[in-house]
Amino acid sequence: MIDQQLAQLSNLLIILTIVLYVLALIGFGADLSGVTQRRSDQKLRARTRERAELATVGADAPRSASPGVGAAAAPTATGPEDSAAPAAGTTTSSLGPRGFGYVMASIGAVLHITAMVLRGVATGRVPWGNMYEFSMSSSALIIALFVLISIRRKDLRLLGTLVMLPVLVLMLIAQTAWIIPASELTPSLQNTHWLIIHIGIAIIATALSGLGAIVAALQLLSTRVGRVRAARSADGRELGRFWGPVSALTDRIPSAEQLEALCFRLHSLGFICWTFTLIFGAVWANEAWGRYWNWDPKEVWTFVIWVVYACYLHARATRGFRGNKAAWFALAGFACVIINYTLVNLVINGLHSYSGLG
Numbered sequence: 001m002i003d004q005q006l007a008q009l010s011n012l013l014i015i016l017t018i019v020l021y022v023l024a025l026i027g028f029g030a031d032l033s034g035v036t037q038r039r040s041d042q043k044l045r046a047r048t049r050e051r052a053e054l055a056t057v058g059a060d061a062p063r064s065a066s067p068g069v070g071a072a073a074a075p076t077a078t079g080p081e082d083s084a085a086p087a088a089g090t091t092t093s094s095l096g097p098r099g100f101g102y103v104m105a106s107i108g109a110v111l112h113i114t115a116m117v118l119r120g121v122a123t124g125r126v127p128w129g130n131m132y133e134f135s136m137s138s139s140a141l142i143i144a145l146f147v148l149i150s151i152r153r154k155d156l157r158l159l160g161t162l163v164m165l166p167v168l169v170l171m172l173i174a175q176t177a178w179i180i181p182a183s184e185l186t187p188s189l190q191n192t193h194w195l196i197i198h199i200g201i202a203i204i205a206t207a208l209s210g211l212g213a214i215v216a217a218l219q220l221l222s223t224r225v226g227r228v229r230a231a232r233s234a235d236g237r238e239l240g241r242f243w244g245p246v247s248a249l250t251d252r253i254p255s256a257e258q259l260e261a262l263c264f265r266l267h268s269l270g271f272i273c274w275t276f277t278l279i280f281g282a283v284w285a286n287e288a289w290g291r292y293w294n295w296d297p298k299e300v301w302t303f304v305i306w307v308v309y310a311c312y313l314h315a316r317a318t319r320g321f322r323g324n325k326a327a328w329f330a331l332a333g334f335a336c337v338i339i340n341y342t343l344v345n346l347v348i349n350g351l352h353s354y355s356g357l358g
Helices: 004-063 067-093 096-123 131-152 154-178 192-235 240-250 256-289 297-317 324-341
Strands: none
Touching: 004 096, 004 154, 096 131, 096 154, 131 154, 131 192, 154 192, 192 240, 192 256, 192 324, 256 297, 256 324, 297 324
16 A cells, blocks of 8 residues: 655655755856866966065166065065964854855755655665656765765865766656656555565666766866866966866865775675676576566676676776776776666666666
8 A cells, every 4th residue: 555645755855955956066166166266276376476576586687786675575475374373263163155055065965865764665676667757766876975975085076076976967867757656556566575686786886887987087087177177287378267176176176096096996895796797687587586687688788797897897906907997997887777777778678677667
C-alpha cells in the first residue's frame, strides 16, 4: 500500500533540495569569481609596488650618499600591503560565499537524504526501483560524500561549483523527464534483499565514479594550466583573460599530483563496488531467470565498465602510466558509466528494461 502523503512530502523535499543546491551553486560560483578578482587585485598591487619602488630608486639616485633616505623609503613602499593584511584576515573569518555555499549544500544533502528515506517509507521498500529513484539516490550520495570529504579537506570546497553543477543537471532531468509516481516494485524486483545489496552497491559505485571523473578533469586542467604558464613565462607573456582566471582556480586547489592520488583512491573504491555489483547481479539473475549470465545489454555494459576500470587501475599502478594518460583513462570509464546509465536504460531493450522509467 502506497502512502501518497509521504510520497508528496518526499517530492516537496526534493524541490526544496534543488532550491538549496541552486543557492549553493551561486555561493560557490561567487567564490570562484572572488578568487579571480583577488588574483587580479594582487597583481595590480604588485605592479603598483614595483612602480613605486622604481620611482623611489630614481628619485634617490642623486642622493645615494645619504643612507638614511634609502632606509626610510623601504617602509613607505610596503605600507599599503601591510595595512591591507588585517582587512584580508577579517574577510576570511566571516562566512563568505564559499562558506555559504557549503552550508546550503550541507542542509540540502540532509533534506535530500530525508526525501529519499520518506520515498522508501511511502512505498515500503528501498527507493531504488527505477531510474528516477536511482538518480536521486546517487546524486544524494555524491553531495553527501563531497560534504563529508570537505570537512577535513576544506580546500576542496573550492570545487563546489564543479560538483554541484552536474548534480543539479542530473536532478533537474530526473525531476522533469524521469519522475514517476511512487509505486510497487515490478515482479522482477520482488527479491528485496538482492535489490538492497545489488542496487545499493551500484549507487555507491556510480557516485564514486562520478566524483573520480570530476577529480580527473581537474587534474587535466591543472596540468594544462601549468604547461601554458611555463610556455608563456618563457616568452615573457601573461596568461591572458582566459588562462588567468583558470590559473587562479588551479592555484587554490590541490596540485595535479595530489588530484591524481585522490582520483586513484576514489576509483579503487569504485572498482571494488563495481566488482560486487557484477557478482551480486549474477547471483540475482540466477535466482530470477535461472542463469548467472544472459548477455543482457545491462550486464554487458557493466562488465565493460569493470574491464575499463580494471585496466585503469592496473595501468596506473604500472610505472610510467600516470598523469594525463591515467586521467583520460578514468574519464573513459565514466563515459561507459554514462552510456550504461542512459542509452542502455532508455534506448536498448533487454531484461533490465524495467530499470528505465519504471
